[in-house]
Amino acid sequence: DSGVTQTPKHLITATGQRVTLRCSPRSGDLSVYWYQQSLDQGLQFLIQYYNGEERAKGNILERFSAQQFPDLHSELNLSSLELGDSALYFCASSAQGVLEPQHFGDGTRLSIL
Amino acid sequence: GENVEQHPSTLSVQEGDSAVIKCTYSDSASNYFPWYKQELGKRPQLIIDIRSNVGEKKDQRIAVTLNKTAKHFSLHITETQPEDSAVYFCAVDSGGGADGLTFGKGTHLIIQP
Numbered sequence: 717d718s719g720v721t722q723t724p725k726h727l728i729t730a731t732g733q734r735v736t737l738r739c740s741p742r743s744g745d746l747s748v749y750w751y752q753q754s755l756d757q758g759l760q761f762l763i764q765y766y767n768g769e770e771r772a773k774g775n776i777l778e779r780f781s782a783q784q785f786p787d788l789h790s791e792l793n794l795s796s797l798e799l800g801d802s803a804l805y806f807c808a809s810s811a812q813g814v815l816e817p818q819h820f821g822d823g824t825r826l827s828i829l
Numbered sequence: 830g831e832n833v834e835q836h837p838s839t840l841s842v843q844e845g846d847s848a849v850i851k852c853t854y855s856d857s858a859s860n861y862f863p864w865y866k867q868e869l870g871k872r873p874q875l876i877i878d879i880r881s882n883v884g885e886k887k888d889q890r891i892a893v894t895l896n897k898t899a900k901h902f903s904l905h906i907t908e909t910q911p912e913d914s915a916v917y918f919c920a921v922d923s924g925g926g927a928d929g930l931t932f933g934k935g936t937h938l939i940i941q942p
Binding site (some may be wrong): 718725747749751758759760761762764766771772774779806810813814817818819820821822823 | 855860861863865871872873874875878880918920922923928929930931933934937
């Protein structure tokens with residue numbers, strides 16, 4: 717158990733819909749990262765938040781957005797879903813950020829029908 | 830942005846033998862190099878990491894070596910066991926102060942009994 721909690725574990729929805737994935741970081745961790753894992757693209761960094769503020773952006777689509785709340789949990793919002801958005805979405809957390817270990821949650825498997 | 834190449838994509842070794850996985854990266858500003866192990870259907874688990882001010886780090890049967898000049902680093906697993914079978918990912922921090930990790934494509938390590 718990494719201490720990072722992600723809900724839901726599985727999500728099945730249709731094209732054009734919107735979903736929200738939730739992540740609670742390890743106790744004491746201030747940084748939250750979102751990654752997407754798919755067979756063709758591998759593990760890709762989407763976005764990072766540190767203590768409520770956006771800190772770094774990776775390959776995140778404009779249809780996707782995220783936020784980190786005062787209690788440090790984070791949500792990733794995916795809208796206008798397409799078949800290609802089907803993937804495993806992981807959240808990771810670290811104590812501060814720079815040069816520190818990132819610990820992954822168990823992921824949310826998103827299937828678009 | 831950062832580019833990470835990982836080789837080989839598949840590695841099959843006899844139980845008890847050693848396994849070596851290599852990664853190269855492009856951004857000389859990168860300073861943090863973790864390795865993750867991912868079993869089928871599970872989350873990536875951090876197994877070892879190294880920072881740019883260190884050339885080698887060892888933890889029991891696992892070691893990582895870093896050559897900053899050549900921009901490559903390697904994972905060494907000695908006395909391999911069946912439970913070492915998994916996909917291994919190298920990763921590199923984005924450099925330039927951004928904290929997202931760029932991952933290699935992964936190596937499927939198969940331990941033959």
